[in-house]
Amino acid sequence: MKRLRTKQRLVSSNLSLVTGDLQRSSPGLSQSPATSYQLPVTSLMVFIFALSSSAEEKTTYDDHVLPLIEANCAQCHNSDKKKGDLDLTSYSALLKGGGSGPVVVSGNPDSSKLWKAVTHAEDPTMPPKKPPLPETELVVFKRWIAGGLLETSGSKAVAGARPTVDLSLKVAATSKPDSPPPLPRELSIEPVVHTARANPINGLAASPWAPLVALAGQKQILLYNTTNLDLLGILPFSEGQPWDLKFSRSGRLLLAGGGQSAKSGKVILWNIETGEPVARIGHEYDLVMAADLSPDQSKVALGGPGRLVKIYSTATGELLHQIKKHTDWVTALAFSPNGELLATGDRNGGLVLWDPDNGQELFTTAGHKGGVSAVSWRDDSKLVASSSEDGTVKLWDVSDGKQAKTWKAHNGGALCVAFNHDGQLVTAGRDGAIIIWSAEGARLKTCDFSGEMALRCAWTHDNSGIIASDFAGHVALWQAKDGRRLGDLDANPPPIADQILAAQKRVEQIQSRGDKPAPDLAAAEADVMKLELKTTEDRRVELATANALWKRLTLAQSQATLFKTRQTVSAKRREVESLQATLMQTRDEIARLTKELNAARDPVLKLELKNALKNQQRDLKTLGAQLKTEQADLAIDQGRLDKMASEFEQIRNASSPRQSQTKL
Known part of the structure; x- marks a missing residue:
């Protein structure tokens, strides 16, 4: 051996x-x-x-x-x-x-x-x-x-833990939910990684119902409010590089597919409000390049360099279907809004429509002469759009799988296409352009970007804005009606401590300026007084703004600590639940062995059963002691968390009136 x-x-x-x-x-x-x-x-x-x-x-x-x-x-x-x-x-x-x-x-x-x-x-x-x-x-x-903790190559996988919540919906979410749109609440904004240079932003997704956009950074996903451009939270992606992002149709979950090239891949689902991961799907041996969550949240589809399309159950993590059709890497996929179809595209230009319930092929389309870079469904599920490295955008009628419309969108290649709720489209391309199109494919507006290759694009929830990313790591927001640039989003923010230090220095600089001596010329005295008043007022506003930023960053640092503590307590709670489940299984095994022992007649078998029963009873005692210790630790940690949350709330309430006076 x-x-x-x-x-x-x-x-x-x-x-x-x-x-x-x-x-x-x-x-x-x-x-x-x-x-x-x-x-x-x-x-x-x-x-x-x-x-x-x-x-x-x-x-x-x-x-x-x-x-x-x-x-x-x-x-x-x-x-x-x-x-x-x-x-x-x-x-x-x-x-x-x-x-x-x-x-x-x-x-x-x-x-x-x-x-x-x-x-x-x-x-x-x-x-x-x-x-x-x-x-x-x-x-x-x-x-x-x-892979399931296999002992040998002939072993069966050990049953894994089920998702922490039931993700499935009774009815697929195809329209705006009645409840208020979900937004992150008190998530950490402490970066997982900060690099000297920003990387290409290959993953970008906007919530269908809330002013929220998700950006794929280095080993992390950043959540921004598209109304005020505030950073609302950062989710760690420990699997490697997040590659494809999708919001659930309800807007309550965020999906990220990614991993490490030629090593591993996985899909993670988060509760967008709490930042808690609710499911981890797939155990791939290469990067997940494309992934999506079905509208009823019961299935996850994924694909990548392996040329396979895999469909998993979110309830059990079980592989439901493995589809071998594509002849090259699977680079794009999306469920239809009604959940009845799955569109997948590959690097060879192939686009296939499937029945996700049984994995059966419905249509294979032909037309793209370059790799399919993205697919997007119209809200009524009757049309699916595809963008391609051949520079074209094509619309496909899913009733018969035939091409309904095609046009040249970008020189060098179209890298993304996205429908809005009204059926208009936006595209991004290698030529650096972000272009808005009518439902019929007529060019409406071009948004000025960075000149770099534009990678991803999306509409804001209310169709009023466009968000896009490029190869240099820039992310920007435009007003859709006139193409006016509204602001930029930082996909590579520095640590909070560095931001606080910069804010403190800014405050000190403003405070150290003092009043400049007024000129002696009597004729200019009145003008100087007006100028001094204006300068003093401007400095007062500037100082208030800098102070507010400083306090806000300090509060964010406390919030990051609180969020991390919440994550620790949640992990401890899951450990307790796992121990409780193991304890119940051990009790069931003891009951089974006891029954078999009472029925046994063979002396050798009885001896084996007695030994097995003795071992199980010993394990039960050990598990009981472990569970008692873990429950006590959990109670202490929960008490510490409750105290920390109360103190944080007091600090936030004390600082919020001052913050509301100044718009950051």
Whole structure:
């Protein structure tokens, strides 16, 4: 067994070297998908998997995880020395967990203590007092947890935790909800990452019913109010780079698909008001380039470089349909507003309409001579629009799958198209233009942008505005009726502490100016007095504005701390719920074993059942103690959170009257 593991490690090492050499010798492979739809190493990975005994080798405990544990973790967590009462060298012991409960959650690395420890996301870290494991080894842990905690290649996946909420709707949301449109409430605006330069913004989505837009930043998603351009919240995307964003038809959920090129991909759904992730869908081995949530919120469809379209259940995370039709990367997809159809497009120009309930193909369209970059449905679900690298926009009649309209939209390629509620369209292209079109395809208005390649575009909820992003990381808002630019959104904001420091310096600069001496000329005395009054008033307003900004940023910093504490308490609550579920399962198992023992006649079988029953009773006692400890910790954390929330509310109420006097 050790010889086999050594061989596997050598093969893994050699493949890493080959991959690195290929990337260094082929610069074209590292181009951004925004410009070429090429991702690095995909072809090599296909070749590697073809050499293996299975096209998609399963990541298992015995073959992949245990060798890493023996090399990095076994010194502290073995059957003889169980630091934290945790043994990682046995599959059953690892699943059982340690003194603080289970350390892995099937299908959910982000909720697994082991994953948080090896990535150094939380204390205690593994290995302790050392750098995190190499990325190639971390990927093994992540794939194993995401893939269902398989023991061997012949094992069945361990049942994972269901979503924290029931996402399904009784009736698909095809019109504006009766309740007020949802907006983020007290989310953190502390950036996850801030880089020296902004990256291309490939993901952009606007809420269908609220003044809210979501931007895909570096490992984070930024939420802005489109009325006043205020930053309302930042959602972390720990999977890597968010690539495709979609709001649910109700506007209450936000979907993000993304990941790491040639490594992993996933779709995450958030409650837009609380910022809580409510579901994690898919365990892909490459980036998710396109994804959408069905109108009734029961299904998620996704696609990417694997050329497959996958449809998952949001209730169970189960793969419902896997569609093999596209001959190239799946680059765009969207459910129809009525939920009856799914449109998917690929890098080869193919556009296909499916029945999402059974995965059956309905129509395959032909016409685009370049890759399909985006698809958008009209609200009545009768027309779907597609934009393409060939520069055209096409409208398709879904009753027969035939082309209803086509026109040349952009030189060099059309990269995005979006319908509004009235049937008008907006497009973005490689020529840098943002263009508004009538429902019939007549050009109405062009919005001046940055001159860079325009990547994504969307309408505001009320059709009054256009939001667009470009390759240089710029994001802007225009008034749709006249194309006037209303402002810009920062997709790469600095940390709050840096913003506070800048605001403090601004206040100090204004305060240190003082009054300038008036000229001695008597003839100009009256004019000087007027000028001084105006200057003093201007300075007073400027100082009030700077002070308000400073206080607002300080409040935001407190809000970020409060939000993080809420997330911690929510995670602790989920751990308690998981322990309670495990406790119930153990009790059921004890009842089953007791029944079998009472009915058993064979002495050998009775002895086996007695031992098994004894082990289960011991586990029940351990779980009960763990649950009691976790519940006590949760009560303490909840009390701390309640106190923090009360103090934050007092600070906010005390500062809000002053803030309301000055418009920021």
